[in-house]
Amino acid sequence: MTTLPVILVAVDGSDPCMDAITYISRILSPNQIAIELFHVRAGVPEAVFDQGGDDGTTAYEAEISQWNDLKGTEIQAFMDKARKVFTTAGFPPDAVNTTIRSRKTGIARDIINESKQAYSLVVIGRKGLGTLPDFMMGSIAAKLAESMSHVPLVVVGGQPETTKVLVAFDRSRSIRKGFESVSRLFSRSLEEILLCHIIRPLSVPHPVTCTYFSTKTEAHWLDEHSRLIIPAMVDVKKHLSSIGFDPDTFRTAILKKKISRADAIVREADAHEFGTLVVGRHGASSVKEFTMGRVTRKVLSMAYNKAIWII
Numbered sequence: 276m277t278t279l280p281v282i283l284v285a286v287d288g289s290d291p292c293m294d295a296i297t298y299i300s301r302i303l304s305p306n307q308i309a310i311e312l313f314h315v316r317a318g319v320p321e322a323v324f325d326q327g328g329d330d331g332t333t334a335y336e337a338e339i340s341q342w343n344d345l346k347g348t349e350i351q352a353f354m355d356k357a358r359k360v361f362t363t364a365g366f367p368p369d370a371v372n373t374t375i376r377s378r379k380t381g382i383a384r385d386i387i388n389e390s391k392q393a394y395s396l397v398v399i400g401r402k403g404l405g406t407l408p409d410f411m412m413g414s415i416a417a418k419l420a421e422s423m424s425h426v427p428l429v430v431v432g433g434q435p436e437t438t439k440v441l442v443a444f445d446r447s448r449s450i451r452k453g454f455e456s457v458s459r460l461f462s463r464s465l466e467e468i469l470l471c472h473i474i475r476p477l478s479v480p481h482p483v484t485c486t487y488f489s490t491k492t493e494a495h496w497l498d499e500h501s502r503l504i505i506p507a508m509v510d511v512k513k514h515l516s517s518i519g520f521d522p523d524t525f526r527t528a529i530l531k532k533k534i535s536r537a538d539a540i541v542r543e544a545d546a547h548e549f550g551t552l553v554v555g556r557h558g559a560s561s562v563k564e565f566t567m568g569r570v571t572r573k574v575l576s577m578a579y580n581k582a583i584w585i586i
Contacts, residue, residue: 279309279370280395280460283417284385286314291400296357297430298582299398300552302437304462305365311394312357312373314350315385318343335516352377374495383418396460397423401432401579409433410579419564420575420585424556425458433580435550438466442553443540443574444508445472450555451507453586455514457553463519470511470527471543472504473536497531504529537573544581553584 284299286292296312316544319339323332332339354373359501361371365541370436379385390397402413416430440461458468476494477488488496512525533539544552554575557568567575567585575583 300364435437
């Protein structure tokens with residue numbers, strides 16, 4: 276019997292979390308995936324941890340206990356609602372599991388520890404129950420984005436559309452092999468998959484008035500690297516066809532003379548209304564000492580109303 280890939284969805288009971296649940300229920304292939312809805316229950320208000328722990332809470336025990344009971348009822352109702360979102364989207368009821376676990380070392384750390392089990396993907400809303408502006412990322416999502424390099428992570432901002440996927444494509448092994456893996460999770464009814472490659476001029480980041488490189492050299496550089504990326508794009512398109520995607524949905528774009536790769540990716544996504552961006556955790560110039568490449572970090576910051584798949 277084939278074991279289904281399991282997606283870990285971090286649940287906190289917030290509206291952004293429900294938006295993330297709705298998004299992921301629509302973009303995944305429902306009959307080929309299992310869902311684990313996972314909530315870490317704090318047991319006491321966050322303000323208690325702000326003051327160093329349980330010391331000094333004796334006078335508030337009765338009310339904290341009542342608070343804890345109410346929170347337990349609320350999160351169970353949220354879990355039931357989330358489960359219904361998935362089953363309504365076509366996921367078999369026995370493929371959607373819910374887990375509520377008491378906090379051990381910290382909410383983010385508990386999610387990270389759980390993610391080290393055999394999960395194919397982790398999903399979290401960009402924000403939680405806080406009141407941060409839309410463009411800012413919540414603390415739990417930020418910690419996961421920085422630390423979770425062992426499994427692909429999806430950070431969902433706003434209510435992104437779910438039929439168009441832009442892949443920030445380069446010659447790195449991480450994006451090619453990573454996308455081949457996560458592409459198996461997508462619904463086969465996607466309307467468009469864009470492989471988008473950015474080639475910056477040699478003169479970047481120097482001012483445009485500086486002529487360090489001749490026009491001929493710049494043109495050769497852009498043409499040569501356009502040629503080099505094409506075989507990798509062809510390989511990915513063959514892979515997508517082999518796993519059931521309609522070839523008519525594939526498109527490639529090689530964007531040249533862009534000063535900022537991250538800005539070019541986000542602008543392309545905005546211009547053509549892509550709700551999903553797939554980016555490699557590290558690019559072609561991977562530096563292992565850093566947990567995330569600079570382009571991915573910038574895209575994560577700029578595309579606050581989209582779903583960012585970090586692979």
